[in-house]
Amino acid sequence: xxxxxxxxxxxxxxxxxxxxxxxxxxxxxxxxxxxxxxxxxxxxxxxxxxxxxxxxxxxxxxxxxxxxxxxxxxxxxxxxxxxxxxxxxxxxxxxxxxxxxxxxxxxxxx
Amino acid sequence: xxxxxxxxxxxxxxxxxxxxxxxxxxxxxxxxxxxxxxxxxxxxxxxxxxxxxxxxxxxxxxxxxxxxxxxxxxxxxxxxxxxxxxxxxxxxxxxxxxxxxxxxxxxxxx
Numbered sequence: 001x002x003x004x005x006x007x008x009x010x011x012x013x014x015x016x017x018x019x020x021x022x023x024x025x026x027x028x029x030x031x032x033x034x035x036x037x038x039x040x041x042x043x044x045x046x047x048x049x050x051x052x053x054x055x056x057x058x059x060x061x062x063x064x065x066x067x068x069x070x071x072x073x074x075x076x077x078x079x080x081x082x083x084x085x086x087x088x089x090x091x092x093x094x095x096x097x098x099x100x101x102x103x104x105x106x107x108x109x110x
Numbered sequence: 111x112x113x114x115x116x117x118x119x120x121x122x123x124x125x126x127x128x129x130x131x132x133x134x135x136x137x138x139x140x141x142x143x144x145x146x147x148x149x150x151x152x153x154x155x156x157x158x159x160x161x162x163x164x165x166x167x168x169x170x171x172x173x174x175x176x177x178x179x180x181x182x183x184x185x186x187x188x189x190x191x192x193x194x195x196x197x198x199x200x201x202x203x204x205x206x207x208x209x210x211x212x213x214x215x216x217x218x219x220x
Contacts, residue, residue, distance in 0.1 A: 004152070031207075032207060034208075036211075041198070041216070042213055042214070043114075043200055043211040043212050043213040043214050044153070044200065044202075044211040045211075046208060046209070046210070046211075049207065049208055051207075089152055089153075091152075093207075095166060096143075096158050096165055096166040097155045097158070097166055097168065098143070098145075098153075098155060098202075098209060099155065100145075100152030100153050100154075101152050102150070102151055102152045103152055
């Protein structure tokens, strides 16, 4: 049974710092991995999607990597801003299901 | 394009009642998935509809049922509500790889 784990559960960093969020999954037979952002009480916004054959994806200040063989992904956020404060969720797709981690609550201190 | 819309935004019910949540997918999307997100947890997959049929189902009891209409909109029905059904219910639509999420319906069961 696929399990997705995100570490740390919460993180506070000063504005301007670079940071890394971690995600691990137990079964490497995935179609893709996706990083989402969720603001309090809101729906999910897709940030980056990495296909199983890819190693990384970049969008602006965000870079996500995927090491399928070791079951790991990282989300790198450069030059963090207070507006980056949110919960970041990692999710893997297998068959037609998406399986989520519990998320990392990120707080950027002004 | 209005994106994925869900109604109602908030709902309060009592134990034992029944509830129906609604989802309109993004224009052109033919697949709708439903997720339950308890407080502090990642979303959990309930089921997915394609061509008006349930295609995949997560580990949820038969009290949870759904329907997809010819215009691809979908309903989630929950019977005999329990306190533990209190959660944010998210709908996501897709045409291919990427799922687009709606803002969710927050259900409180008293």
